[in-house]
Amino acid sequence: MTAIRIDGKAVAASLRARVADAVADLARDGVVPGLAVVLVGDDPASRVYVGSKKKMTVAAGMRSIDHMLPAETGEAELLALIDRLNRDDDVDGILVQLPLPPQIDASRVILAIDPAKDVDGFHPVNAGRLATGQPALVPCTPVGCVMLAKTVLPSLAGLDAVVVGRSNIVGKPVAQLLLAESATVTVAHSRTRDLPAVCRSADLLVAAVGRPEMIRGDWIKPGAVVIDVGINRIEGEGGTSRLVGDVAYDEAAAHAAAITPVPGGVGPMTIACLLANTVKAARARRGLPEVVLEVAAF
Numbered sequence: 001m002t003a004i005r006i007d008g009k010a011v012a013a014s015l016r017a018r019v020a021d022a023v024a025d026l027a028r029d030g031v032v033p034g035l036a037v038v039l040v041g042d043d044p045a046s047r048v049y050v051g052s053k054k055k056m057t058v059a060a061g062m063r064s065i066d067h068m069l070p071a072e073t074g075e076a077e078l079l080a081l082i083d084r085l086n087r088d089d090d091v092d093g094i095l096v097q098l099p100l101p102p103q104i105d106a107s108r109v110i111l112a113i114d115p116a117k118d119v120d121g122f123h124p125v126n127a128g129r130l131a132t133g134q135p136a137l138v139p140c141t142p143v144g145c146v147m148l149a150k151t152v153l154p155s156l157a158g159l160d161a162v163v164v165g166r167s168n169i170v171g172k173p174v175a176q177l178l179l180a181e182s183a184t185v186t187v188a189h190s191r192t193r194d195l196p197a198v199c200r201s202a203d204l205l206v207a208a209v210g211r212p213e214m215i216r217g218d219w220i221k222p223g224a225v226v227i228d229v230g231i232n233r234i235e236g237e238g239g240t241s242r243l244v245g246d247v248a249y250d251e252a253a254a255h256a257a258a259i260t261p262v263p264g265g266v267g268p269m270t271i272a273c274l275l276a277n278t279v280k281a282a283r284a285r286r287g288l289p290e291v292v293l294e295v296a297a298f
């Protein structure tokens, strides 16, 4: 069997087109959503990523407000900026790029963001709302994972889903979303016994561990759907480098029914979902009804 390659780039482009339509609707009422992105330090990969978010925010018709702060920025200074952004009525979404330098406590920063503007969905209020089935801003990468799975699966109800990784950013929220879709969810992690056997039980496998190609072909149940969240840069010969996922793609594709590539899988969905969350926040803050931006499933 050779698996279907799930085209995250194409699904993300169609989601961004829906976002742009929703932004045009808001513009007719004089509303232009604004997304503030805060980057502390000058990590080159983070700069590239923030740049591409800015470009796509503007392409969708929204305002992008960048705050590039030096690596030595103190926690109090960052918290003061967040306070200003919370109060600024032109700002609908606030994203503080992670990781933060060691002198800043990320959990305190996340707690300081107004949950109504928390387009990353990392604030405990949004995490709690997601866990209890209330309307929430939901983390972007997990939403992207579920959207991609739904492009090849008519329903996730009753499926055995295995999530490898238990971070607050991906593992836990993607498990909550899959549970809300009525999958039977197992969250595996570094202390899980016989991880290959646990993975082999999965109809739907979500890999979010951050270890290059850790998940091998013979860990995949025949006919499974595999969503690879990992984005790992590995050094090749002669100073070259390439991106690989947490799943050994070629091996896994020999067993799976469908699989997301890296690059071109979950990554582009993360940014598209961030734009969608910004529209969602802009509407909710003004008491406007929610619009469906999800790409039509199946």
Ligand SMILES: Nc1nc(=O)c2c([nH]1)NC[C@@H]1CN(c3ccc(C(=O)N[C@@H](CCC(=O)O)C(=O)O)cc3)C=[N+]21
Residues within 6 Å of the ligand: 049, 095, 096, 097, 098, 099, 120, 140, 231, 243, 262, 263, 264, 265, 266, 267, 268, 269, 270, 271
């Ligand atoms: N507060 C916060 N929110 C985030 O959502 C967040 C963050 N901090 N810190 C960094 C990570 C990383 N991240 C990516 C998003 C898109 C791609 C992406 O679009 N990747 C493309 C291209 C990759 C390339 O060519 O370099 C792909 O996978 O096809 C990658 C990485 C969001 N993050």
